[in-house]
Amino acid sequence: KQEVTQIPAALSVPEGENLVLNCSFTDSAIYNLQWFRQDPGKGLTSLLLIQSSQREQTSGRLNASLDKSSGRSTLYIAASQPGDSATYLCAVRLKGAQKLVFGQGTRLTINP
Amino acid sequence: EAGVAQSPRYKIIEKRQSVAFWCNPISGHATLYWYQQILGQGPKLLIQFQNNGVVDDSQLPKDRFSAERLKGVDSTLKIQPAKLEDSAVYLCASSFPPARDRESRTGELFFGEGSRLTVL
Numbered sequence: 559k560q561e562v563t564q565i566p567a568a569l570s571v572p573e574g575e576n577l578v579l580n581c582s583f584t585d586s587a588i589y590n591l592q593w594f595r596q597d598p599g600k601g602l603t604s605l606l607l608i609q610s611s612q613r614e615q616t617s618g619r620l621n622a623s624l625d626k627s628s629g630r631s632t633l634y635i636a637a638s639q640p641g642d643s644a645t646y647l648c649a650v651r652l653k654g655a656q657k658l659v660f661g662q663g664t665r666l667t668i669n670p
Numbered sequence: 671e672a673g674v675a676q677s678p679r680y681k682i683i684e685k686r687q688s689v690a691f692w693c694n695p696i697s698g699h700a701t702l703y704w705y706q707q708i709l710g711q712g713p714k715l716l717i718q719f720q721n722n723g724v725v726d727d728s729q730l731p732k733d734r735f736s737a738e739r740l741k742g743v744d745s746t747l748k749i750q751p752a753k754l755e756d757s758a759v760y761l762c763a764s765s766f767p768p769a770r771d772r773e774s775r776t777g778e779l780f781f782g783e784g785s786r787l788t789v790l
Contacts, residue, residue: 660712
């Protein structure tokens with residue numbers, strides 16, 4: 559059974575810092591991995607999607623990496639801003655299935 | 671392009687009452703998902719449809735939850751009777767089926783704003 563873990567559960571940093579969010583998964587037979595952002599009371603916004611054959615994806619100040627062999631992904635946020643404050647969720651799509659299995663999320667607070 | 675639409679956004683009911691949530695996926699998305707997100711946790715899949723057929727409902731509490739997608743477009747999730755532990759946000763998502771020959775942005779899921787249920 560695929561399990562997805564995100565550490566830390568919560569993170570608070572000063573504005574301007576670069577930071578890394580971690581995601582680990584137990585079964586490396588994945589189709590892709592997706593990072594989402596969730597603001598309080600809102601739905602999920604897709605940030606980055608990495609296919610199993612890819613090593614990383616970039617969008618603006620965000621960079622996500624994938625190491626299937628070690629069952630890890632990281633989301634790197636450069637020059638953090640207060641507007642980046644949200645919960646960040648990673649999810650893996652299993653091979654042969656279309657559903658996503660989610661981690662519990664990292665609640666990020668950027669202090670001005 | 672319109673996103674995934676859900677209604678109602680909020681619902682408060684008493685235990686043992688019933689409730690229904692509606693979802694309209696992105697046009698052309700054959701796959702539709704209902705997820706349950708309890709406060710402080712990641713979303714958990716309840717049911718997945720491919721067109722109007724059920725692909726995965728292994729985590730749906732079938733004694734009280736039901737879902738349908740009659741014409742392969744809109745979907746309804748019903749809870750009857752509701753329990754206190756059903757208090758959660760119910761998220762609908764949709765996607766194209768993964769295409770074997772596409773490398774980028776294949777199988778990406780798009781979520782609606784969610785329906786927040788409070789059971790008293």
